[in-house]
């Protein structure tokens with residue numbers, strides 16, 4: 546009775562007048578989003594959705610390690626020893642698995658690493674702690690939603706937040722001057738290492754230059770999609786290629802290419818790391834990573850410290866290059882020039898993008914769309930992720946369907962973003 550009364554009250558809340566919800570509901574009924582796979586034994590390459598076997602072009606398991614025996618055994622050993630969870634705040638006590646993991650982190654990342662439960666919680670621990678009311682945030686126009694959410698926490702504390710043109714360091718410089726003129730103290734540029742929708746790379750060469758030149762400018766970079774599949778020992782795009790600038794903080798993800806869970810915040814200063822670890826709000830008030838996940842993550846990190854991972858990294862890079870070369874040969878419009886496992890094929894029109902997605906699903910391919918509000922209107926497209934599970938023949942078939950759709954529907958797009 547009480548539940549029924551509550552439901553009646555909830556009806557007074559506007560629930561359905563939400564464009565995003567309507568679009569997603571329609572895509573859900575077409576088998577495209579919010580699906581459950583039905584396989585009893587997941588293999589990474591294919592998934593069964595609504596009774597149909599589909600090739601999986603929507604996974605972030607870039608190196609395809611989720612069934613690696615060492616990771617599975619690490620998880621089993623850890624759960625047997627330490628149980629399913631350690632339900633105490635890390636402010637009280639952590640399992641010894643954390644200590645072991647922290648030791649390995651120092652071998653991979655150039656800096657001091659704080660392990661967080663998720664990347665979103667990393668942002669929520671770090672940004673409101675280090676950025677104050679007298680400071681300002683310059684948010685890259687395509688920065689991930691999780692950084693935006695954490696910036697909103699800063700905004701609620703009085704921090705001014707402004708959006709910069711995507712990956713445009715001269716605009717960041719201009720905004721920094723404006724903000725300093727207005728009396729702001731420290732200016733933080735927040736960006737992604739590899740942008741999660743377009744798959745393009747942060748202009749880190751010019752970012753380092755700007756940090757060298759400009760006093761009071763700092764950078765916070767989310768390299769969730771760079772971790773694991775690139776950089777020495779999986780240290781990611783930003784740290785693997787350019788190292789850690791002493792005015793920069795980089796966040797890594799262990800939930801994508803590294804197929805476990807959690808995040809790593811890499812900072813250049815030991816004291817700063819200790820302050821974040823001991824006083825970041827989500828470090829204290831959110832629970833820890835579960836022992837089975839820590840156990841598999843330790844094995845995953847050990848794997849990345851071995852030479853085995855270099856072979857995996859070169860295999861995924863070869864697939865990425867194969868995909869991009871064939872898009873170019875077939876005249877399929879890919880938005881960026883970067884060799885990353887996220888590739889965005891621009892269609893430029895929401896309806897046609899959804900139609901292409903349905904065609905792909907009917908033809909045996911599971912992938913995803915990028916449409917408004919995830920992307921600017923008119924920039925819509927198919928967001929493809931590539932993993933080591935996929936073969937070159939799989940890519941040929943997938944691109945064949947897209948090529949035919951583009952020809953039949955006479956789709957002509959300009960890949961320059963508007």
Ligand SMILES: Cc1ncc(COP(=O)(O)O)c(C=O)c1O
Pocket residue numbers: 662663664665666689691737741767768769770798800807808
């Ligand atoms: C760039 C980026 N940052 C952060 C996240 C969120 O990561 P988490 O689930 O660990 O909070 C995602 C998730 O997909 C992402 O793509």
